Amino acid sequence: MTEATIALEGRRIHRLRRYTLWTLVTTSVFVLMPVLPATGGLALPVLVPLSAAAVVSGVQRVRLVHQAVRDTGHPGGPRAEHVVTVAVALLAWGAGVALDPAPVTWAFLPALVGGAVVLNLPSRWRVRAALLVSVLVALVCFAATPLRDAAGGPWFPWLVAALALGITAFLTLVDVAQLWFWDAVVEVDRARAANEELAVARERLRFASDLHDIQGHHLQAIMLKGELTERLIGHDDEAARAHATELTELARTALRDTRRVVRGYRTTSLDTEITNAVELLGAAGIEMEVRGTLGAVPPPLQDLFGALVREGTTNILRHSQARRCELALDTEGPVARVRLANDGTSAHPDPAGSGIAGLRERFATLGGEVSARPSGEGWFELCGTARKPGGGDA
Template structure:
């Protein structure tokens, strides 16, 4: 389970706990209060209606404050039921504070699903009605009832809204991290596209012009047409060669360059990244190989985990190199295949050609690890 899912579960049970505790307290009071069958049944139904509605609308509010279904008549009916139960129990000797929480539950979930501009006026109006009802029907205990109602409403409403607000901030931050990841990948693609355009643009334009010229000269000056056709072929070979050089340069960047790029991309995505070891100590023949490992590992962290931290370590002993990428996220698509994706399969093949190996798997206590080992002359 990812940290975000754990926080969602914690937030959900925290806000629902209020309704469940009210239901438990009310049930205990009804069972031991001796209120009579008819009254107990009616009040129990009121408790069930309010708690169910509370849980239902808080579940909607988990999608964001102010995003639930706004059904004024349904909210008004639920609030009327809670207010009636509060009024009836306020007349009872031995009145318990739990009954003040019943209308507070309705105020909490209505406040959670209303837009911000309507939230606090609605909360204030409903709170005044509850407090006033306690004062009217409370008799000798009017002031304690009113005070208790005000405290219960303020505590429950603020607690629920604060929990949901914190959850909303976390969701927005996660969405921002995803956007940063996408922008980092898009920026790298644009850089590569710009390199290709700058290098090949003039070649392709020259090929097009000379091709058109050769086409016009056919039948008029065949010798010139053949000369231009030869130049077209040479330009095409040059363009192909430079294209390969660009792609190979992109794929065969040094390990140090790849690590620098990886750190920049990961940090832009909100992932704290540390590097241990010296990339310059890796033998030159192995630099492109381990550069590809770092590039593939960075891609996996961005696409397949919810990491908050990534550690890159480089160990070189007697020409034998070990590069390790470890993150604290869990692969959301890990099906136990041990990393059989196309990228990792290609890495294994490349490492195998030099007698090296690639290891992938979970890292303790929770996370994922990609390790490459190879050496000169292995």
């Protein structure tokens, strides 16, 4: 993903955040609109505190909504601020129900504040908390209405309670749904960011594995050629010059392959790797026997098995005391198999090293596997298997 795309996604998330926030905040204005006119028929000693409580409830809703949107994914539990806000709304609501001839109007206040407080709870509690707030508001409305006016008939308290329940449930559940959508968008955005980080990490591992294969193999070959050149100086200067020329060419090849890895263009030829292995092992005094038909290995697996031959050759040169080595290519059936064995098992390293681990990861991506273990009678084998493309015979 390019930087421009990332910036675009960031702007979209920011716009959606503002939309969610302003949608929830705007609800406060619409909720307060029917409440404030309802105070017009009240006496001044009652009007002032009730109006102040309504305004405070609206301001606190804005604060709590902003807090819920800001802390999405990391909500806290009830706080002192939440408790005080709910208490103020309940007091104003109770007074309104007892004194106002239109008591249902005051159900907007606990709905307003209750919805904002519910948003600051963990998501798994929000719906249940919203329903609980709605039921409590309805029950108190039902209980308070007969105390205020018994002339409304037997069904009047039920009507007030039902309206209060509907108003509170609607407002709080709309708030919960709005924030749920925002939470879902945030989770998707976080998952996208995590996938981007994972892709970067995988690419770094791939690059590190390729670099390990190249540098380890070439440096081992350069060291071997350097030692041979050093031994031949003064005894066979012509051969020493030839090895020095090969040494220079190996260094150039290492540099070229490293640049290709950096650019992502490097490919491995199984034929080239086997030729290099025979030459390097022969120069180290290790006899190598190759069995099987190279051309039978499917082209998509050439790079994979080439990496195995290169890693195995490097490990033999670096760690074993081998005198003989066998490379077997088996392409019969739906599975291709390459086995590299040597008789220097006593000095072989732990097969769980980074090179073998990298091979296992590469083979696993194609449904294959790599094993590295003693095979008996002082031999050690590195074996890789992979299913042929299409699963058919070669």
